[in-house]
Amino acid sequence: MLKSHSLNRNLLVLHATVMIWGFTGILGNLISISATHLVWYRVLIAFITLLIYFRATKTPFTVTKNAFFKLIFTGAIVGAHWIFFFQSIKSSNVSVALVCLSSVTLFTAILEPIFSKKKISKLEIFTGLMIITGITLIFKFETRYAVGISFGLLCAFCASLFSIINSKQVQNRPAPVISFYEMAGAWVWISLYLALTGGFNSSMKLPLSDIIYLLILGTICTSLAYVAGVSVMKELSAFRVALITNLEPVYGIILAFIFFGKREHMTAGFYAGSLIILSSIFLYPYIRTKIEKRRMSKQMLPG
Structure with a gap:
């Protein structure tokens, strides 16, 4: 009973966190x-x-010199x-x-095999082609x-890149x-850019x-949401977290309609393309899990 209550609470926290992430666009x-300038202030506050x-929780946050420079450059x-995300909105x-x-x-389907020297799976190729179809539409x-749209795609490319880097970093230190x-590094690099360009x-x-x-x-949309999002990972599976996180654009678009109304109305082609992209994203982890379960079942069968 207590476990079920804890699971429901974590699910609620994760949905609230993803909705908060969607609210950043608003x-x-x-x-x-x-x-x-917006991002400069955001990372400074964060x-x-x-x-x-x-300091308040007395959590240690020191890292090695090597890790420090890696994180600052990331x-x-x-x-x-x-910057690309907010420029896309504007x-x-x-x-x-x-x-x-x-x-x-x-982008992750393309970049991750390059970094990890893995073979690209047929499922990832198919998902990638579906997303390309949606973007083209x-x-x-x-x-x-x-x-x-161009800024949005650049934003996604950067997100994929630092997510792949962080997937290795998170093995050695807390998120x-x-x-x-990384936020401190972002602030330093943006400050340098602003200083050089006046x-x-x-x-x-x-x-x-x-x-x-x-x-x-x-505070709420960056620091608090990030800490909350990480905390639920202790009890929720990676698959469930990934699936719910995919709701960010859905929540964001709904909120945009509520706040901005007609300014967010698009053509039928946009919604068709969006449906193809979002369907591909939702189906990808589900199909991958099914394939992995089937593969494991075959391996467990007597020779």
């Missing part, structure tokens, strides 16, 4: 400053919040990912950005959002520690509404 649309969390990819809308972000599965019917150093200027001044939105984005 905030990105509401915040008036540029995507680069890593300061995580530092306070570590932070550059994380920062680029978020160049199109929340729905376009979130659907394009879903193509992270496609969206490009065909939403030419006015070509720039936003919140990885997040802390980005530290009057356009960084924040109206009160932006300050409120950024505080929500940096």
Whole structure:
């Protein structure tokens, strides 16, 4: 009974976390400053919040010099990912950005075998082709959002890249520690970029509404959601976590309709392409699990 209650609680926490991640697109649309300045403030607030969390819970967060530099450099990819994401929103809308972000599965299917020197599976090739079909359909019917779609795909590429890197890092250290150093790294690299391009200027001044939105984005949508998302992994299977995480664009698009209404209405081609992409993403882990179970059953059969 207690185990069932704990499972339900963790499922509720995970769904709430994924919905919060979906809400980041809403905030990105509401915040008036540029995507680069937005991410600079976001990562600054996020890593300061995580530092306070570590101090308050007396959680050790030191890492080796080698790990420190790896995480700081990975932070550059994380920062680029978020800049491309918010630039995609500002160049199109929340729905376009979130659907394009879903193509992270496609890039992971291509990049992971290269990094891990593994053979690409037939299922991954098929899933990739389905996602490419969906993206092509969206490009065909939403030419006015070509720039936003391009930024969304770049965002997904970066997300795939740092996810593959982090899948190795998480074997040796807690996810919140990885997040802390990567966000600190993102802030350092973006600060360097702004310093070299004269980005530290009057356009960084924040109206009160932006300050409120950024505080929500940096604390609740980044630090708190990240810690909550990691905590549920102790009891939920990786398959279930992956499946529920795929709901982020669905939650985000629903929230975008609630907040922005007609501004989020798209062509039938967009929804057809989105349906192909999201169906592929949802079916991929389900079919993969079925194949793995069938393979294991065959191996267990007497020779």
